[in-house]
Amino acid sequence: MNIKPLIIGDLIAKVPIIQGGMGVGVSLSNLAGNVAKNGAIGVISAAHPGYMEEDFEKNTLAANLRGLTKHIKKAKEISLNGIIGVNAMVAMNNYIEHVKTAIEAGADLIISGAGLPLNLPEITAGSSIKIAPIVSSAKACKLVLSYWKKHFNRTADAVIVEGPLAGGHLGFKKNNLDNDIVNFDKYVSAVIEEVKNFEKDFDKKIPVIVAGGVFTHEDMMRYLNLGASGVQMATRFVATHECDAHPNFKNAFVNCKKEDIELTISPVGMPGRAIRNKLTETLKTQRVKITKCYDCLIPCNPGTTPYCISSALIKSVKGDVENGLVFCGGNAYRIDKLLYVKELIDEMMGQSLAQPEIII
Template sequence: MNIKPLTIGNLIAKIPVIQGGMGVGVSLSNLAGAVAKEGAIGIISAAHSGYLEEDFETNTLKANLRGLAKHIKKAKEISCNGIIGVNVMVAMNNYVEHVKTAIEAGADLIISGAGLPLSLPEITENSSIKIAPIVSSSKAVRVILNYWKKHFNRTADAIVVEGPLAGGHLGFKKNNLEEEISNFDTNILNVINEVKNFEKEFNKSIPVIVAGGVFSHDDFVKCLNLGASGVQVATQFVATHECDAHINFKKAYVNCKKEDIELTISPVGMPGRAIKNKLTEQLKNGKIKVTKCYNCLIPCNPADTPYCISSALIKAVKGDIENGLVFCGANAYKINEIVSVKDILNKLVFN
C-alpha cells in the first residue's frame, strides 16, 4: 500500500499517525518527542502536565502551565523540531490559559475534545497553530464547524473522529456502546462526507483522522480505505520504553486480560474505560471521599463527585496501579511486551 503523508495545513507528517494525548502524565515530552522524531505526530496531554513540579500541590495552575511549556519545548528538542501537538480538554478549568500556553511554547497543533471547542478559533486567532476538534458523530462536526463559520469565518485544520473502543473518557452513553461499536465504520463515512461540505466551502483540505480501537496494520489500512487521511493511536504507545508513565503502569497493560478491561464511572459524567483494580471495585460500592480539590474539571463538584479523578490518575501514573485509575483502550489486553515507539509505528503502518 502506498502510504501518503498526513498533511494538516503546512504540517506534513511522513507517517500518517497521531499519538493520542493521555493524561495525567502518560503522554508528556518523552513519548511525544519520540513519536515525532520518527515522523509521526506526538501529542502532549495538557491534563496536569505539571504534576511533577515542586509547587503542584500549592499552586496547581501555575505548575501545570509551566510544566506544559517545559514539555512542549523538550519534545521539540527530542524530536529535532518534529510535529508536536497538545490535547486540551474543553471540560478543563482554565482551558484558555492552557491553549495560550501551548501557542507561546511553540506547539504546532491543538486537539480538543471532552466537550465542544466552540471558542478555539477565537483563542488561537493571530497564531499559526492548527486546530482539530475531536468528534463522535457527523452531527458534532456540523455543530462545531457551523459555529466556527458563523462566528469566526474559520474552519478546522483537521478532524479527529473517535470511536467507542477508545481509552479514557468516551463520548458515548454506556447503554448505546455496542450499537456504536457496530456502526463505527458508517459513522466514519458520515463524518468524512460532512467534512467535504466544509472543504468545498473554505476551499481547503481538512483531513479526517480515525481514533479509538485502531490497533493492527489491518485496522490502519481499513481506516485509510474508508477515506481517512490517518489514524490516532494511544493505548499501544503506553507499553513503550519512551512512554512517560511509571513502569508499573506499563506492566498493567502488558499483564491485563480482556475481562480486566471495563467501563467505570467518572466525575466528568461520561463513562470511562479502565483496567479493573481495587479502585474500580471500591467505586461499585460507593463514593471515595475527596480530601483535596485540584479544580481541574468544570463539571466536577467535590461535594458530590464519586471520587477525585486527578488524585486517582496521578497515583496510577506514579505506579500505584491498585489505588489509581488506569485508563486504557479496549485492545489493551492484546499488548504482551514493552517495545519501542519505532517498533509500534513500523508494525502499525508498514507491517
C-alpha cells in the first residue's frame, strides 16, 4: 500500500503521523519542531508550557501563555514552518485563553480532548486554524460533530479516535478496559463510518486519525487499511533524543517492564496510565499533601483531590521520576533505546534508517 500524505484542510503532512501532545513539558518546541521538520505534525502541549518561566509560581497563567507563544514560534523556526499543533485539554482552566494564544502565535491546528470540546468552533471563529476533537467512540464523535453542526454550522477538520492503550488520561471506564482494548479496531471503523455522514453534509474530507497503542509500522498500516488517514503517537516520541523531558524521564520508558505499567488515580476523575513508582504506590493508601494549587483543572478540588497532578507532572519532567507522575502508553515497556526523531519516523514509514539532521 502506498502511504499517502495526511491532508487536513490546506495542511499537508507528507508523513501521516501526528506526534501526540504530552504535558507537562514533555512535548514542547524541540520535540514538536523536529517532528514537523521531518514531515509529520508536531504538537505542543498546552498543559503548563511555561513551567520553566521565572514567574511561573507567582503568575502561572501569564507564564503559561507566554511560554506557549515562545514554544510555538520556536517550533516553527526549527521546522522551517512545518505543521505545528497545540493540544489543549477541555478540562483545563483558562482553556479559551490558551486556544486564543495558540492562534495568535501561529499554530496550525488545535487538538482537544479530556472532555468534549463543544465550543471550540466559537473560540476559533474568524481564524484559519484547524480543529480536531479527540473522541473514544462513534457516539462521542456524533455528539460533538452534531453539536458543532447545529450551533455553529461547522465541522471538524480532522477527528482523532483515541484507544484504551493510550498514555495519560483515558476516555474509558477502568472496569471495562480489557474489553475495549479487544474491540478498539471496531470502534475505529465505527468512527470512520460516523464521520462519513458529516463529510457528506459539509462536502469536505474529514480525516480520521487513530491514537493509542500505535507502536510499529505494521500498526500504522493496519489502521490505514481500515480507512484511517493517519495515526497519532506519543509514547514512542518520549524515547527520542529531541524530546523536551529530562533524561531520567526518557530512561524511565526505556527501563520499564510490562508489569511496571498500571492504571492510577487522576484528579480529573478519569483513569490514567502511568509507570509504577513511589508516588503511585503511595496513592494506593493515602493522599499526598498539596502545598500549592496551580488552578489547572476544572474538576479538581484541592481540598479533596488525592494529589496535585501539576506538581506531580512537573517533578517527573524535571527528572524526579520516583515522586513525580510518569504518564505512559500501554506499550511503553516495548521501548529499549532512544532514537532520533528522524530514525523513528523512518522506521514508522518502513524505510531504512538514515543519519538524522536535528536542531537542539
